[in-house]
Amino acid sequence: MKRFLLLLLILFTINISAQTDAETLKTIYTTSLTNGKSYEWLDYLSNQIGGRLSGSLNAEKAVAYTKEELEKLGLDKVWLQPVMVPKWVRGAPEYAYIETGPGKTTTVNICALGGSIATPYGGLKANVVEVQGIEELKKLGEANIKGKIVFYNRPMQADLIQTFEAYGGCVDQRYAGAMEAAKLGAVGVIVRSMNLRLDDFPHTGSMTYGDLPNSKRIPSAAISTNDAETLSTMLALDKNVKFFFSQSCRQLADVQSYNVIGEITGSQYPNEYIIVGGHLDSWDLGDGSHDDGAGVVQSMDVLRLLKESGIKPKRSIRVVLFMNEENGLRGATKYAEVAKQKGENHIFSLESDAGGFTPRGFSFDCSDAVFSKIESWKPLFKPYLIHYFEQGGSGADVGPLKTETNVLAGLRPDSQRYFDHHHAANDTFEHVNKRELELGAATMTALVYLFDTYGIAPISNSNQIKD
């Protein structure tokens, strides 16, 4: 019986080797769409665990759950990589209103930005200065800012096709807005949510005080886009309207956490590593389904789909679930540090951290020569409507692994809906479509298969795709 099974295994392996790359991709996509696990895992992560802010109990539950699930896959190794992470807690729900006169108040939706300090006990009320950004703030200067709440209201640019570009053009207000306003004597900061849609959800996200001493730090919060419009309108009618907000968030001491790692060890080049990953932590307002539960479960499924498709990798393939991308990047830093110490050759690192929407392709951080090789694979993806192969940034978590010769990449899903949900209470499971998630997992697996098969050496006759 054992011999029979061995024979079957050999026949099966030969069969896979004889497949063209196009056939292997077909097997991968079919397996993901008919027998994928990513959606089931995401259901658990989102609905049984929920938001997974670094240092929280939920983050630790997510570590335990994903480790356990990876252990069920029969990988060669699964382990936890310890890393200390910051622990910021939101505290009691925030409260805010616009005051147009004595007793005349309009409640608005805000949330503290991640890393912000609390308002003074009982809240903070002050006049408001609306600005379109840090440049305008600096022009206004201390005379106009001192003692006031600064309201950053530059919206995301609607006519940019790729919404991440619009985000990049606005996020400085959220990240550095409080620091810059504090330097000019502001008492608080309110930032228009990074959201292209008009709705009632405030969107949190990381911010920094830079080198500001504790005594100079001021509280900052995001306001929903609808309420940003309301506040702006009220200010246009009367410069003297006041804004009140109250939040009780704080930064605690760092706590122990982990990156979760699983590996299929390579059969021919075990010291060449290919990794796929997403970040296990999320913000606390929603359940982090798109950011980045999707990337986590897709990355886990890449290793499973390789196995299910009968692919035996030549190189070592790892899934890395990074801890603390949102407010510290400690997991990614630690992973790269350890990889360097061990002299591990990470030839290709792929990140999925742009939502679980229909995949459109990848952006690649690599040399022109290697990119030409990668572009030669593009026709293989056409049946799956994957068309976007561009040189560009990859992702925050794989970034620290960059060398002169290796390749980093980021999955690029359709981005139109992403910022409707990003860092907000409506980043929840029901907004993820099963097929779109599975198509993403398949697309990542297909790319990993090709990198495993052909490596990153410049193109030659010996590594033409099999068609």
Add this chain to the structure above:
Amino acid sequence: MKRFLLLLLILFTINISAQTDAETLKTIYTTSLTNGKSYEWLDYLSNQIGGRLSGSLNAEKAVAYTKEELEKLGLDKVWLQPVMVPKWVRGAPEYAYIETGPGKTTTVNICALGGSIATPYGGLKANVVEVQGIEELKKLGEANIKGKIVFYNRPMQADLIQTFEAYGGCVDQRYAGAMEAAKLGAVGVIVRSMNLRLDDFPHTGSMTYGDLPNSKRIPSAAISTNDAETLSTMLALDKNVKFFFSQSCRQLADVQSYNVIGEITGSQYPNEYIIVGGHLDSWDLGDGSHDDGAGVVQSMDVLRLLKESGIKPKRSIRVVLFMNEENGLRGATKYAEVAKQKGENHIFSLESDAGGFTPRGFSFDCSDAVFSKIESWKPLFKPYLIHYFEQGGSGADVGPLKTETNVLAGLRPDSQRYFDHHHAANDTFEHVNKRELELGAATMTALVYLFDTYGIAPISNSNQIKD
């Protein structure tokens, strides 16, 4: 003052003519994303009017509303084209259960298929035969079918990337299932909903009795995918489970309705027509936002966006809002009939009837020579992530306009979520994303602009794109 305005107009026109095509497309997309009207129109159509089944009061409201809105745009002509349409009404809500024994019943979610007859007064209860399709039904033959309810349960094929293909592979069960089962003596038909997702929504849609006399017709309904799974499982456990359903739908006499048409008359070739359209009627369960409110408002916005972008068409551009696509195609038939009578040369007809999701491209029904010309325009669309230019079907409403020389096309949005909503109670406004809808309108406008500029004559030096 008048002379000054004229001068301004001339300068503006010259300015537009001097633009490269790439610049014109940029203007179109920016206008749609920052100053589009499609989402506002859809909000009204969906939330103030709602489902618009042919012959219903809502359908007439939609005719009046869209005509009024088109009249506000300053087009050269806006008119109603009369057409008689069928009027099928659902009646009281359907009710159904699975009976596993005396008093042991499980309620399930069904809806009558469009065009079905009612069950007998008090409902219909019978044993069930599950089949995977019409072929299996025929194999089973009258002996196994007579007196029973036929349950068509072939699911949509999950591993097809384009969901419309999966729909095409299943919809015969819904359309012809009752007719074929009736021929073998079945008393009723239940069809698994055309939905790739497991959920509780039954999805309606058209069906036919062909030439069957009234006395031979049997009622047919769709069952939700979750309940189809339940019924199938129960049948596997016990072949003798019974199914009960009750529905009171009926077909009334035809009523008067209209296609709604608006036109910008061409400045150079007024007798060459380019049309864009969607269908104004919808099913009655949801509000028809994706099917086809999206196509209606996008088509309306094409004419508006041309005007807003300062484009003065050489050819006549029409928006046609077709009545009765869902259960008769009477509007499309009428439009094509009148066009033929009048000898109107419809060189290009574009339909949007695949949902308001992120546009990916178009499929074109045309000769290879013209397709080569169209393909030469593809690079212009790359900045907008439009990559899908393929020869293939166009759409039901523009189909009757086909000639040997002209071009038909269908907008091809991302199709992954479409059948989650198609013909079901959850085809509603909140499932349409504003940007995705606007990108679709812009993409249609861009293509119309190019057809207006270069016509459909085979490519020559004189009609190279301006870059």
